Amino acid sequence: MAFTTRPTLQGTFGMVGSTHWLATATAMSVLERGGRAADAAVAAGFVLHVVEPHLNGPGGEVPMVLSVEGADPVVLCGQGVAPAGATAERYRDLGLDIVPGSGPLAAAVPGAVDAWLLLLRDHGTWTLRDVLDHAIGLAEHGHSPVPQVAATVASVQELFTEHWTSSAALYLGADGPRTGQLFRNPDLAGTWQRLLAEAESAGPDRDTQIEAARRVWREGFIAEALVAAAGTPTVDSTGTPHAGFLEADDLAGWEATWxxxxxxxxxxxxxxxxxxxxxxxxxxxxxxxxxxxxxxxxxxxxxxxxxxxxxxxxxxxxxxxxxxxxxxxxxxxxxxxxxxxxxxxxxxxxxxxxxxxxxxxxxxxxxxxxxxxxxxxxxxxxxxxxxxxxxxxxxxxxxxxxxxxxxxxxxxxxxxxxxxxxxxxRWGTMISATPSGGWLQSNPVVPGLGFPLGNRLQMAWLDEGLPGTxxxxxxxxxxxxxxxxxxxxxxxxxxxxxxxxxxxxxxxxxxxxxxxxxxxxxxxxxxxxxxxxxxxxxxxxxxxxxxxxxxxxxxxxxxxxxxxxxxxxxxxxxxxxxxxxxxxxxxxxxxxxxxxxxxxxxxxxxxxxxxxxx
Structure with missing residues (x-):
């Protein structure tokens, strides 16, 4: 028998595996309370934004492959697109030969949140408030961060101090992330609480609330803050301040797709x-x-x-x-x-x-x-x-x-x-999801929101006529x-x-x-x-x-x-x-x-x- 650090878990009720124990615990608690795989995945996905901010965030993206109760597998694309103003020519006019690895020029339309909400609407049973409960609690009341969060912050401390001051306000100082101490992100908790309040004001129906939340994300106060952040010149991986091209119409016009x-x-x-x-x-x-x-x-x-x-x-x-x-x-x-x-x-x-x-x-x-x-x-x-x-x-x-x-x-x-x-x-629904982007080191924290834009556009090329242009x-x-x-x-x-x-x-x-x-x-x-x-x-x-x-x-x-x-x-x-x-x-x-x-x-x-x- 091959050596293993742990047993392969076996059961008949439900199973979860993830890169952080709090996400796993969240998903399992949802299953235990009657939720389905989609409810569990969405709740855990928002928790990952809180507990692994150096690895993903609401400003990032998430692709998924899933099968609902044994049906043919489908893909849910939560990868946002390049903004309307983000042409290769405009980047070359800035003197660039590749897209920077950080900063507003690297920010695609954020895709993760809309994808999670679409999964909840189409294959979940819980309300938006119920699935966001764990993430809001961890952001508001705090959690003990893994050492990797503090190590990442230490790597970019000078950048935060000298240029990304909104990130410094959250991640540096006496209340910054340290293992064994509670780290809180009250702005992120407040963002989701306001999103919930506006979604629930649209009516009592679950689907109506989810659709309202999607509109708030794409067109409301969150979208306004994201556009303002993208338009602010920011020092990026080139060492030069650049503003990005993300506009309100880019956010309003994009949706996750099956x-x-x-x-x-x-x-x-x-x-x-x-x-x-x-x-x-x-x-x-x-x-x-x-x-x-x-x-x-x-x-x-x-x-x-x-x-x-x-x-x-x-x-x-x-x-x-x-x-x-x-x-x-x-x-x-x-x-x-x-x-x-x-x-x-x-x-x-x-x-x-x-x-x-x-x-x-x-x-x-x-x-x-x-x-x-x-x-x-x-x-x-x-x-x-x-x-x-x-x-x-x-x-x-x-x-x-x-x-x-x-x-x-x-x-x-x-x-x-x-x-x-x-x-x-236990109903046979199976989900594989890889949330990423919107890292704490990808862009400055958006004031008032508690999270940054992403940097996925760095994977596009500035040559014309290529599949990845x-x-x-x-x-x-x-x-x-x-x-x-x-x-x-x-x-x-x-x-x-x-x-x-x-x-x-x-x-x-x-x-x-x-x-x-x-x-x-x-x-x-x-x-x-x-x-x-x-x-x-x-x-x-x-x-x-x-x-x-x-x-x-x-x-x-x-x-x-x-x-x-x-x-x-x-x-x-x-x-x-x-x-x-x-x-x-x-x-x-x-x-x-x-x-x-x-x-x-x-x-x-x-x-x-x-x-x-x-």
């Missing part, structure tokens, strides 16, 4: 992801590269398998960098076709490739961003952690012994971290990528992780471990798959400012056997060994297809993710 997922089959399983406006198809491409593998014989830890998975990740990520976006120019069916998978698989040799190799699924040559080409060629170098000036030195993602805080620089630059939440209820009304291609898998047509597994560009690496490894184990003995040991030593490669164009690239890189946890490390180095991988528990923040829930038992597990890394259920 969409069909993109899916591929592997064995008796079907994996469902959001479309190419997300990173989701990267996992699906990795699976198509394994079309010749018998799952029962797959050993995810064998050095030869790790090599093959790393090389497959490089190919899938290169296609992401070249083809994905809200206006994808190639047929997604062609990108995920077995024939294209076979052709890409043929490129995998016995040694690590150092090349960036986007493919041509329809015979059209990829059009790549000039900045990406220069980064891959080593012509662009960037400083990390050097303050607010012009970057000059090659970016290398810092390696920490264990995850203590997301990699945040003094200018607010953050290279990818977020939250995750999975819920399954910054374009008004288009979604930036995000890294957020929740997952749901069905077995023989029945939704079975919901899972995901924070981690920016690593999300569809860590999640793919989890999935393959589970599918291989199930093929051998019908087991679904979620905790063992989460606890297993993990890895990632940075052989990709980083999605976050300043868009680095590390050819043939491979980062392994130190629990990986030394013989495996040596074997991978002999194959040409540039291996770095991190801490024993430094790769991944996965959580998962499942409904076992044989027994009907509900299962849950969460990541022990960082000592804050937990699962609960009965």
């Amino acid at each position: 969409e069909q997922p993109v899916s591929v089959d592997l064995g008796g399983w079907t994996v469902h992801k959001a479309g190419p406006w997300s990173q989701g198809p990267v996992m699906l491409q990795q699976l198509t590269l394994l079309g010749d593998v018998e799952l029962a014989t797959l050993d995810v830890d064998d050095p030869a398998t790790v090599h093959r998975l790393v090389e497959g990740t490089k190919l899938a990520m290169a296609d992401r960098d070249a083809w994905y976006g809200d206006a994808m120019p190639v047929d997604l069916d062609a990108l995920l076709s077995p024939g294209y998978g076979d052709a890409r698989r043929a490129l995998i040799g016995d040694t690590a490739s150092e090349d960036w190799r986007p493919g041509s699924p329809t015979g059209t040559a990829p059009q790549v961003p000039e900045h990406a080409r220069r980064v891959v060629a080593g012509e662009v170098t960037h400083e990390v952690g050097g303050g607010l000036g012009e970057p000059t030195v090659q970016h290398q993602e810092p390696q920490r012994p264990d995850p203590v805080a997301p990699p945040v620089d003094a200018d607010g630059t953050t290279r990818g971290d977020t939250c995750h939440l999975d819920v399954v209820d 910054l374009t008004p009304g288009r979604r930036p291609r995000t890294t957020l990528t929740p997952s749901l898998a069905s077995y023989q047509g029945r939704p079975t597994l919901a899972f995901g992780t924070p981690g920016g560009d690593q999300q569809d690496q860590w999640s793919s490894h989890l999935l393959l471990r589970l599918l291989a184990g199930f093929a051998r003995d019908r087991s679904l040991d979620l905790q063992a798959a989460i606890d297993a030593p993990n890895w990632h490669t940075n052989h990709l164009v980083n999605s976050f400012w300043p868009r680095g690239y590390e050819a043939a890189s491979l980062v392994l946890e130190s629990r990986v056997p030394e013989s495996t490390v040596d074997a991978l180095r002999r194959r040409g991988h540039r291996v770095s060994v991190g801490g024993p528990w430094s790769e991944g923040r996965l959580s998962a829930v499942a409904r076992h297809p044989d027994t009907g038992l509900l299962l849950a597990a969460a990541n022990p890394r960082g000592m804050q993710g937990y699962a609960a259920g009965r």
Whole structure:
């Protein structure tokens, strides 16, 4: 039996896994009081805004994949679009070659709140007041923040003190976030209390109140404050004050949307992801590269398998960098076709490739961003952690012994971290959600609201004519990528992780471990798959400012056997060994297809993710 830090939870009533114990406890308490999975997820989602403000907030976004009572999975897109005034030309006229990593120029239309409210309206049963109760209480009366919050604030203390004074007022000083002391955000509590009051004044009906709250968010006092904040010149990651382009019409004109997922089959399983406006198809491409593998014989830890998975990740990520976006120019069916998978698989040799190799699924040559080409060629170098000036030195993602805080620089630059939440209820509804953005380090706190705007537009390009070109009304291609898998047509597994560009690496490894184990003995040991030593490669164009690239890189946890490390180095991988528990923040829930038992597990890394259920 594989070593696990905790058991995989088993029960029949309901299960939750998330990146913070207070979100998990909130969701489980909702289920215990008769709420459904959607009610539980929404309540927990708003709690994550309070307890993980360095990883997500109301000004950010959330994609979800869900199945309601065993029905076909659907995607809920809570990724906002570029404002009408945010054209690539206007950014280039400012002397920019890429979108800043922080500040108003990086702010898309916030999408998270409307998505949570739409989920509550369409698939929940509770009132808005009931689901907001936990978040309001924690913001008003306080909670003990995890150490990562204080570590993030410390990273940007000078920025807050000298430039982002509204953030300094909340996060610095005697009442700032410190583990073991209560941290309060009274402005955020007041924002939700006022939202509730205005929503409830619209009438007694639950749906009427939810729709009224959506209007207040998009057109009322919150929208007015967000627009004012976006129009205020603010020092960003370039070291220069810039105002953004978010206007009232941008907020009023955008709503979260229901969409069909993109899916591929592997064995008796079907994996469902959001479309190419997300990173989701990267996992699906990795699976198509394994079309010749018998799952029962797959050993995810064998050095030869790790090599093959790393090389497959490089190919899938290169296609992401070249083809994905809200206006994808190639047929997604062609990108995920077995024939294209076979052709890409043929490129995998016995040694690590150092090349960036986007493919041509329809015979059209990829059009790549000039900045990406220069980064891959080593012509662009960037400083990390050097303050607010012009970057000059090659970016290398810092390696920490264990995850203590997301990699945040003094200018607010953050290279990818977020939250995750999975819920399954006794009626069979299953939800996987990855809320992110609107980090405390993405923009100044909006006065009176208690939260900042996001910075997701940094993932758009300023070259014209690309799938990911910054374009008004288009979604930036995000890294957020929740997952749901069905077995023989029945939704079975919901899972995901924070981690920016690593999300569809860590999640793919989890999935393959589970599918291989199930093929051998019908087991679904979620905790063992989460606890297993993990890895990632940075052989990709980083999605976050300043868009680095590390050819043939491979980062392994130190629990990986030394013989495996040596074997991978002999194959040409540039291996770095991190801490024993430094790769991944996965959580998962499942409904076992044989027994009907509900299962849950969460990541022990960082000592804050937990699962609960009965």
